[in-house]
Amino acid sequence: MSTAVAAPPHSGRAGPPPAGRGPRLRNRVWLLVLPALLWVVVLHVLPLVTMVQESFLDDAGAVTLGNYTRLFENSGYLAVMWRTLGYAAAVALICAVLGFPLAYAIARSRPRVRVLLTIGVISPFVISSLVRTFSWQVLLARNGPLNSLLETVGFAPVSLLFTPAAVLIGLVHLSLPLMVLPIVNTLRSMDWAVVRSARSMGAPWTTIMTRVVVPIALPGIEVGLVLVFVFAGAGFVTPYLLGGQDGAMLGVTIEAAVNRFADWGFAAAAGVVMTTGVVVALALYRWLMAGRWSGWRPGRPWTPAGGRGGWPARTAPGRPPPSVAPCTV
Amino acid sequence: MTTHSPWDRPLTRRSALTLFSAAGAALTLSACAGGPRSTGAGAGPAASTAGGGEVVYAGYGGSYNDAVAQAYFEPVSAQLGVDVRVVDGAFDIPRIISAVRSGTAEFDIVDVSDHDYGQLVNAGVLEELDPGVVDAGGIADSAFVPRDLLVTAHGLSSYLFSKNVMWNTEVADSMNSWADVWDVQRYPGKRGFHNYPQMLLETALLADGVPVAQIYPLDVDRAFAALDRIKPHAVFLGTSQLENLVAQGEIVAGNLTLGRVKALMESGLPVRYSWNQAVTESNRLVVLKGARNRDAAMAVVAATLQPDRQVALTELTGYSPTLTAAWDQLDAAALADLSGSPRTAGEALFLDYQWWADNGEATTARFQDWLAG
Missing domain, CATH: 3.40.190.10 (Periplasmic binding protein-like II)
Structure with a gap:
């Protein structure tokens, strides 16, 4: 999976074309896109096409719908697919709730502290996700530190490992930086004079947060939500090591199909379904959310801009169009 | 070692x-x-x-x-x-x-x-x-x-080599059969098994009371029915994973490869194994x-x-x-x-690779589906 993050809304405005360069040069500007285009086609589009092809083939190479019917006729696979989308959404929301205060603290702190905090957020990426997930396995184990803590306080040990909660904890831990960093970006580029003026008008901090800071940070939050949703939905190590039977996600199914059962057509079909599911979920999110944030006030129900949902109604006066990251899965 | x-x-x-x-x-x-x-x-x-x-x-x-x-x-x-x-x-x-x-x-x-x-x-x-x-x-x-x-x-x-009945001595003094491993009432705790069907279906049939001599040809339906019973109490993972979880005390019984069990015992962990019904290959x-x-x-x-x-x-x-x-x-x-x-042969079973060569593809697909369900 690779993800292209859109530039922050205020950066990268193109100036007028330099004087004295004729239209000839401008006509060849597309040449500059060529390397990137090649990259995307060779490394993303072609494998995707192959995967779609493979998903319609059986072992002997004949065209079949069997991989898909197998996926959709088995209640187990259906449950795994819904669970995958559900966990991805839940992880995105939990990350938003946990990540916003952290991002706010980073954005508002003095430069030296900010560097330290940012390093703190990024540094887990230095350690492989596998090692971090292993650590959770140790922490959550029946004889692990969490359970001994519970026992010393007087509770009976509980099963933490191989539960949905364990998967969510692991995925949130892995995904949090993807939520924090985009929010820090938006908060750092916002005009804090509006906060000062809100304060000078006597607004309490809750009002400043809900009506000024959060709405301005929304583009960053949305980028974070999309990134975390896509990342968590593709999770494989975490559900494998922490989920057991109850927390299995589609990534585990796909990995097993490829590495253990040599069932590539089925793995491809599951991959196509997962990609489609993520894209549909994101489209649905955009459609449902279109314009609703901008008209939102605490205590007032959301109203779709212009009274209807839809794609174009996103821009609200006074706010630049939010930049949701386009994602290639 | x-x-x-x-x-x-x-x-x-x-x-x-x-x-x-x-x-x-x-x-x-x-x-x-x-x-x-x-x-x-x-x-x-x-x-x-x-x-x-x-x-x-x-x-x-x-x-x-x-x-x-x-x-x-x-x-x-x-x-x-x-x-x-x-x-x-x-x-x-x-x-x-x-x-x-x-x-x-x-x-x-x-x-x-x-x-x-x-x-x-x-x-x-x-x-x-x-x-x-x-x-x-x-x-x-x-x-x-x-x-x-x-x-x-x-x-x-x-x-x-073999996969023997293996247990944590904190939950049981002794387990002597796969039926004991299946008995979650008597020996509560998480079970761990490897994540491929070969040997596991045989193990399930032994747990269900099928005598060693009558294991092959496998009664696949009966094996999956027996696996259904243990599934809510079990995880199905790779060998290294199973070994870690047995070491942590998370898995208290199952079918870890014997070499690993012995290694855990040597490092002082409270695990034991039995030779009865050892599934050998x-x-x-x-x-x-x-x-x-x-x-x-x-x-x-x-x-x-x-x-x-x-x-x-x-x-x-x-x-x-x-x-x-x-x-x-x-x-x-x-x-x-x-x-x-x-x-050690006793009531041990030896894997019939020929049965799996003939029936492996369909059975493996079924196991794959079963694991997701």
Whole structure:
């Protein structure tokens, strides 16, 4: 999976074309896109096409719908697919709730502290996700530190490992930086004079947060939500090591199909379904959310801009169009 | 003593890392430096028939590869004048099959367990062993394994090993059967099993009360019904994962490979195993179709089948030999704790790779679906 993050809304405005360069040069500007285009086609589009092809083939190479019917006729696979989308959404929301205060603290702190905090957020990426997930396995184990803590306080040990909660904890831990960093970006580029003026008008901090800071940070939050949703939905190590039977996600199914059962057509079909599911979920999110944030006030129900949902109604006066990251899965 | 058993299934840390870093080619590209390289000096009479050159061997990785290099390939290289290169890490059965079919196999010899052997036979990717080169004469009926299962067209068993009833002594003083492992009322706690169907369906049938002699042909429906009962209390994972979780006390009973159980016991953990209903299989050195050095590979396979070399491997790994002459070299103390010896055979089961070769594909697909459900 690779993800292209859109530039922050205020950066990268193109100036007028330099004087004295004729239209000839401008006509060849597309040449500059060529390397990137090649990259995307060779490394993303072609494998995707192959995967779609493979998903319609059986072992002997004949065209079949069997991989898909197998996926959709088995209640187990259906449950795994819904669970995958559900966990991805839940992880995105939990990350938003946990990540916003952290991002706010980073954005508002003095430069030296900010560097330290940012390093703190990024540094887990230095350690492989596998090692971090292993650590959770140790922490959550029946004889692990969490359970001994519970026992010393007087509770009976509980099963933490191989539960949905364990998967969510692991995925949130892995995904949090993807939520924090985009929010820090938006908060750092916002005009804090509006906060000062809100304060000078006597607004309490809750009002400043809900009506000024959060709405301005929304583009960053949305980028974070999309990134975390896509990342968590593709999770494989975490559900494998922490989920057991109850927390299995589609990534585990796909990995097993490829590495253990040599069932590539089925793995491809599951991959196509997962990609489609993520894209549909994101489209649905955009459609449902279109314009609703901008008209939102605490205590007032959301109203779709212009009274209807839809794609174009996103821009609200006074706010630049939010930049949701386009994602290639 | 080994802590890494050869049958570490494909889903290991390595394959997980491979998946994540998308460095799929790493396995085959990483040439190993650890393999014994003969200088060619001291080549015996067999050297001329082998023709020299290099043979590439793939095993299940880890310290097992080191043990095989030491016990087998150092003396074999010296004898034949053939370099045996031991590939780093473990192999994946699916990759081997597709590599042989596309004519790009990187290995000549693969050290495969019976539960995978059936799949390779079925896929038609193995050379038949040349009886003129590879002599199976030294292998007789073992305590409970008919010779027919040890001596087969594409591979001869080079050693035996088992998955025994295993438990944590904090939940049970003693477990003596798979039915005990299935009894979650009496012995509460998480169960752990490997994540492939071979041997697991047999285990489930034993738990359900099927006598060893009537296990094959497998009653697949009955096996899955028995698995259904244990599923809410169980996890199905790769060997390394199971070992970690047994060590942490998370898994209190199940079917971890015996070598791992012994390693855990040696490190002082409260686990024990029983010999009753041990589910046993063997490993075979097989030659891939399209092997670049086919003749030398056959010669190497033949040369590993010598009592001294088998005993050396047994001493390094704790796995049982298959040659009668090798059994004869072991003392009573060793026999008392080796899979497939007359002392431990009791009610042990031996995996019928042929059943899995014939029915493996459908059964595996069903297991795959069952695991998701």
